[in-house]
Amino acid sequence: MRSLLLGYALALGAAPVSGPVSGQIPEWTLERGVTVGSVDDPVYGLSRVGGVLADAERLFVLQPQDGKVRVFSRAGEFVRDLGRRGEGPGELMRPNGMGWHGSRLWVTEPMSGRLTFFDVATGEAETIRYRAEVPGSLHRWIPSAVLANGRFVASPAITTGPGGLMAASEIALIVTDPDGTLRDTLARQSIGGNFGKITAGLAVGETWVISPLPDQDLTTFAPDGSSAVLVKRQGWDGRTAPAEFEVTRIDLHGDTVYRRRIEYEPRRVPSDFFSDRIDSSMDRPGINNRRAHARALREFYEQRRYFPPVTAVTVGNDGTTWLAGVREGGEREWLVLDGSGSAIGRIRLPGSSGVLLADLTECWVVENDALDISYVVQYGIVR
Template sequence: MGYPEIGSHAVARGLTPFLVLPVSDGEGAVRDTLAMLSRKGEVAEITAGLKLNAVLFLSAPLPQGDLIDLAPDGTDAVVVNRRSWNGSGTPEFRVTRLSAAGDTVFDRSIAYQPRRVPQDFFDDKVQDMLASNSVVDRTAHARAVREFYDTRQYFPPVTRLLAGGDGTTWLGQADDGSGEAEWLVLDRAGEKIGRVRLPVASRVAFVTETECWIVEKDELDIPYVVQYEILK
């Protein structure tokens, strides 16, 4: 298995609404398709308010494309089909865990409580776009950028995904301003078994049902590894 890659230009122009994640054998021959990952809506092509022939490819600061992570031993892959809530219907996202052979380990729809994006969340980002030398009409350009950002009225249900080393699945949510992010933990069958809060600034590197290894940095920006024990 391997992670697919694609350029922002192609995504913005709608050339590849889905990415294929293939499964190969030991000799590199493709055996099957493990998953189809959506990248629709993550990048926009903007020309309004710019110089002639200038183009801005703007990435969403709150992406809602599908997520995927491989288990440390490469035997499983977890796919999260996520979309930010649009204000109607049941707010939920879908989690699927697949074996390397493409068999479904579990497939779950998980309801969640949507969190609205503050009105001023994108203000600094819009101002940053206006600082470009390619901008000739600040009003038109600011309107186009704001329209793209305004489609994100709610935070995505999941911002980070980790396939645990013991078959667990960890689903990280957006920072709530406390400096910590909440992770929902699923067991091998996809059932909820708990929630864990971890520092937003830390990189979560390895997780199981009973422990969590994260990488932090000290005041000299030197990384070090911290192991947390998870108590039930």
């Protein structure tokens, strides 16, 4: 079996490009357009938004809490719901991802290992239960994406070791047929090296596992399953220069489209950033020496001096890649790469907003108001 690991030595074009905060990349203007959602209308109201897709006429909004996909026109008018909460065929219990396979929309349910395919024209649904057949593996494999060729991508359920610490430093993303037959390994993804064990100040036998700043690799797929993007984003160690992170794009056959090492300006963690976390930790049971425990927490946190460079990634409908930086001053800057990995633009959004769907003409963003009510907003892009 030919391995399709993300071999960095095989990557194309490793020349660095400017980073999200360099100021050398043109900043694009956003023009607010359609808003989907309502605070008081049950037809238009949205709960937590798990994803957004669109075709030429419609917008599809995943609602994990409600177990359905809400369908709106591109003008924001409600059209219909796909699915409903439940565990039967065509029903959704805990969905958390969706995409396109041809003209059908697929939705994954990792906890139950199910995938449901919706015909968006008729609403008809097909639900399958996924089970990967990986020789020698003891893992339960979770479906995460459907590729354009009809094969599935899956990853292992995270296991824990003593004290709850993750038992492995990386996981494999595998490619299988729909019946679970293993075909290849698409990539290997770090699950983070930012975890620590704290025992100081705790009762005998007690261990707490903490993760101050998420730094695991980020992997996401193009809406049509034609490619995947992997971002290696561990924060700067303060010693090597320049500070940079890596973005790799691979096609559905596992071939590297590009790899880029992107320089960026590190953002230092403020001295009081972890204070609230330390204060709240003092209220937990199992502490027999508060001073020793607080000192151990602070010493651990103070080793994390810089924020990870990327906080989110979205693959656009047109082959672009959208990378979110660190929140600063209530805003977050997004860097846009073209299909070859070159940085071509950047936008600014409120820090709590996230780009869920985009191309070079528009982006669809989830926003939350002061009451934590979700809205999906379309912005036109002026370049």
